Amino acid sequence: MNTLRLGLLRGNIEIKQFMRQRESVIFTIFFPVLLLFIFGSVFKDTIAPGVTFSQYFVAGMIASGLVNSGFQQLAINIPIERDNGALKRLRGTPMSPIAFFIGKAILVFLSMIAQVAMLLFFGALFFHLHLPHSGALWLRFTWLVVLGSACSTVLGIALAGVIKSGRGAPAVVSPFVIVLQFISGVFFVFSNLPSWMQQFAALFPLKWLTQGMRSVFLPDSFAAQEVAHHWEVGRTAIILVAWLIAGTILATRSFKWSRQ
Amino acid sequence: MSTAIEVLDLRKKYGEYEAVAGISLSIEQGEIYAILGPNGAGKTTTVEILEGYRDRDGGTVSVLGSDPGTLGIHGSAWRNRIGIVLQSTSDAAELTVAETVHHFSHYYTKPKDPDSVIELVGLSEKRDAKIRTLSGGQRRRLDVALGIIGSPEILFLDEPTTGFDPEARRAFWELILSLKAEGTTIVLTTHYLDEAEALADRVAVINAGRIVEIATPATLGGRHLAKATISWNEDGKTHSKISENPTEDVLELAKRFQGDIPELTVTRPSLEDIYLTMIEGQK
Structure with missing residues (x-):
């Protein structure tokens, strides 16, 4: 059986396992929606003409969704699968590691779509999120999602390689993600942060993803409120591609099939 | 060979x-x-x-x-x-036995029939059970099923x-x-x-x-060369004798008792006895 078909079969198995763990479904898909309702309902201030904080926040949460479904999910689950022997067992079979990663990518992609679709749906329904009004914006949205998930996936695999145990994984990964969300313009308006924090956040992909999502979901006039006074779409693409390449190299070096 | x-x-x-x-x-x-x-x-x-x-x-x-x-x-x-049955694993807890064995069969070019493998390891009744519900022994049998599914x-x-x-x-x-x-x-x-x-x-x-x-x-x-121990009951006491030729000694005893020898046993060192002696000797 060829690698691609096996990869699809792996994807099917990954999704079955994911869907049957109720906690993981809730944590990955519903938690962001819950956060959306809490933050969206509490902070309703207008932050610029025609833009409320809840609209700003939904754009940031969509970017965070890419981090949750790829980075967070893989960096937590791969160490668990390493501890329980799943990876070692797979390593002992003729299945190509490429098929394994295709399976993981399918899982990430589908859980990301589910999450983003929920955020778009509830965001549009309750928090005045405006869906992109032009083909060009939909196209930008699509490449942001694809590039963002790809980055998030390889970086999740890379971090999984250096996490020692499955039990400790959430304690390492979650603070990482939460801190990134605080400094990257999800929970706070990015331009209100101290400039040293802005500069630090700009080293990581999430800041660029939130900014990219704002360029898709907020009115064009809001670009003037950004730190650089425009959306920096080209720079976002370059930085995400750079992280994707670095993450792929790190992931292939750090990945381990068993604990030793 | x-x-x-x-x-x-x-x-x-x-x-x-x-x-x-x-x-x-x-x-x-x-x-x-x-x-x-x-x-x-x-x-x-x-x-x-x-x-x-x-x-x-x-x-x-x-x-x-x-x-x-x-x-x-x-x-x-x-x-x-090759087929590998590892020491204790606890993976794939949410999948069923049948799903897992069928899935693994796709990895190999000449797999055995997954249902007959499930039957062979004695898990037919558990084929639709989630793996996390299996007992330790059943889990081990699933491990074996996954080890042999590819006709190694x-x-x-x-x-x-x-x-x-x-x-x-x-x-x-x-x-x-x-x-x-x-x-x-x-x-x-x-x-x-x-x-x-x-x-x-x-x-x-x-x-x-x-x-x-x-x-x-x-x-x-040298277990096959080791001497046998014969023991029997005589006058309410257990007697034993280390024998180089147990057949001859038993025949002699049988003659003495004129038939049945009470509580007769003839033992040679078990593999365990030999093994423990070897391991001890190494220390």
Whole structure:
């Protein structure tokens, strides 16, 4: 059986396992929606003409969704699968590691779509999120999602390689993600942060993803409120591609099939 | 018969600790080869080097004509010919037995029929049960099912019957012997000496990273040459005698008792006795 078909079969198995763990479904898909309702309902201030904080926040949460479904999910689950022997067992079979990663990518992609679709749906329904009004914006949205998930996936695999145990994984990964969300313009308006924090956040992909999502979901006039006074779409693409390449190299070096 | 596995002067260190200190062995195609030894003797390290999981520090290894340490892109074709049953795992908890066995069958070019494998390991009644609901022994049988699904030429079994009840162990032994009858080479590490005795064509005893002896279970440690102990009851007391020729001595006793000898037993040292003496002698 060829690698691609096996990869699809792996994807099917990954999704079955994911869907049957109720906690993981809730944590990955519903938690962001819950956060959306809490933050969206509490902070309703207008932050610029025609833009409320809840609209700003939904754009940031969509970017965070890419981090949750790829980075967070893989960096937590791969160490668990390493501890329980799943990876070692797979390593002992003729299945190509490429098929394994295709399976993981399918899982990430589908859980990301589910999450983003929920955020778009509830965001549009309750928090005045405006869906992109032009083909060009939909196209930008699509490449942001694809590039963002790809980055998030390889970086999740890379971090999984250096996490020692499955039990400790959430304690390492979650603070990482939460801190990134605080400094990257999800929970706070990015331009209100101290400039040293802005500069630090700009080293990581999430800041660029939130900014990219704002360029898709907020009115064009809001670009003037950004730190650089425009959306920096080209720079976002370059930085995400750079992280994707670095993450792929790190992931292939750090990945381990068993604990030793 | 040709050789399935050839190991020469295998060495492996963890830091300063020499886990495997020069092991050589040769396993023929179609034989059941048991590796015995106390915990920490180097059994699992040795087997995991043969399975391609671990690097080695020295020596040569050939498994089905390939060096498991330098497989590279040929790894997949090589792994297609071997089956591995690892020590305790707890993966795939949310999948059912049937889903898992069927899924793994897709990895191999000539898999066995998944449903007959499930039947063979005695899990038919549990085929639609989630793996996390299985007992320890049932889980182990699933591990075995996943080890044999690809019709391996060599099957590695690392302590396969841990947690089995006696009946399940007997059934498992039958299964292993049926695989041998199909021509599968089987490498078995175990703590149970009766298991080695029931299954193995040859036994290698390992201690402190070295081979103590390689022999058939019947001749290990000169067991076949060991003297027998005859014991019987006479005048309400147990008598025993160490005998070089037990048949003659029993006949003599029978003559004396004019028939039935009360509570007669004739024993030779069990494989366990021999093994424990060997391991003790090493310390």
